[in-house]
Amino acid sequence: MRLAIAGKGGVGKTTLASLLAMVYSAEGKRVIAIDADPDANLAGALGIPPEQARRITPISQLKDLIEERTGAKAGSFGAYLKLNPRVDDIPDRFSAHKGNIRLMVLGTVKGGGAGCICPESALLRSLMSHLLLERSEVIIMDMEAGLEHLARGTAAGVDAFIIVVEPGRRSLQTAESIQKLAKDLGIDKCYVVGCKTQNAADRLFITENMPGFEIIGFINYNAAIVQADRQGTGIYEAAPEAVLEARQIKERLEQGLSPKA
Numbered sequence: 001m002r003l004a005i006a007g008k009g010g011v012g013k014t015t016l017a018s019l020l021a022m023v024y025s026a027e028g029k030r031v032i033a034i035d036a037d038p039d040a041n042l043a044g045a046l047g048i049p050p051e052q053a054r055r056i057t058p059i060s061q062l063k064d065l066i067e068e069r070t071g072a073k074a075g076s077f078g079a080y081l082k083l084n085p086r087v088d089d090i091p092d093r094f095s096a097h098k099g100n101i102r103l104m105v106l107g108t109v110k111g112g113g114a115g116c117i118c119p120e121s122a123l124l125r126s127l128m129s130h131l132l133l134e135r136s137e138v139i140i141m142d143m144e145a146g147l148e149h150l151a152r153g154t155a156a157g158v159d160a161f162i163i164v165v166e167p168g169r170r171s172l173q174t175a176e177s178i179q180k181l182a183k184d185l186g187i188d189k190c191y192v193v194g195c196k197t198q199n200a201a202d203r204l205f206i207t208e209n210m211p212g213f214e215i216i217g218f219i220n221y222n223a224a225i226v227q228a229d230r231q232g233t234g235i236y237e238a239a240p241e242a243v244l245e246a247r248q249i250k251e252r253l254e255q256g257l258s259p260k261a
């Protein structure tokens with residue numbers, strides 16, 4: 001199961017990513033959670049203590065490793081560059097743990113456009129294809145609000161996109177753009193999760209306005225989620241109702257992804 005979670009800024013991507021990672025972990029599955037947002041905060045949502053979170057160096061900032069693996073200095077251009085550097089040891093070495101989850105933080109690559117051949121993006125590209133194609137863990141990728149990763153194709157190779165929306169038009173428009181880009185990447189499974197819905201009318205707003213989408217569940221508005229964010233505690237521990245909702249979403253996903261009999 002390899003999932004990428006996308007959506008407009010602030011809709012609840014990180015919240016959902018942390019809940020799904022914890023639900024799989026609680027079942028005994030090994031999970032790699034990837035924080036692909038330059039403004040990384042998945043560690044906090046998972047309830048990883050700040051001291052430990054601060055020790056996670058984003059992969060794009062591992063200058064020595066980037067140079068050792070690609071043969072070129074980070075930040076350099078046009079130098080000789082190994083395009084398929086070794087990366088299989090990186091998830092073990094550069095991640096934080098919680099339960100059965102390994103959390104990796106990707107960091108930013110300045111100017112890392114589609115055709116960019118700087119050492120940082122060569123390493124990240126190689127790492128992403130290793131994670132998405134060669135690992136047996138459940139992969140959950142928390143994407144940034146912009147469509148950069150999508151445009152760069154970083155998420156090509158995921159089994160499904162989960163697009164998070166809230167009951168408002170703007171997040172629905174973003175969902176349309178994400179679905180288009182995902183189709184261009186050859187990913188035909190796009191699911192929608194509604195977040196912060198307060199009542200049946202909110203949920204209806206989403207289902208009625210997204211006829212072309214498969215809506216697989218809701219993480220309803222939950223004061224405990226807001227409280228967890230304020231106190232810096234894990235959402236999974238703080239909001240049991242949200243955990244039940246996430247578990248249902250996981251089950252819907254598995255039904256959708258299992259081969260048709």
Ligand SMILES: Nc1ncnc2c1ncn2[C@@H]1O[C@H](COP(=O)(O)OP(=O)(O)OP(=O)(O)O)[C@@H](O)[C@H]1O
Nearest residue numbers: 009010011012013014015145196219220221222229
């Ligand atoms: N179901 C919910 N109920 C109440 N508050 C929520 C819910 N989901 C998310 N929030 C709150 O909304 C804010 C944004 O959530 P979150 O960080 O998960 O969104 P995001 O899409 O990852 O944002 P960004 O685009 O900035 O990465 C947080 O303060 C979070 O606590």
Ligand SMILES: [Mg+2]
Nearest residue numbers: 013014037142
């Ligand atoms: Mg986020």
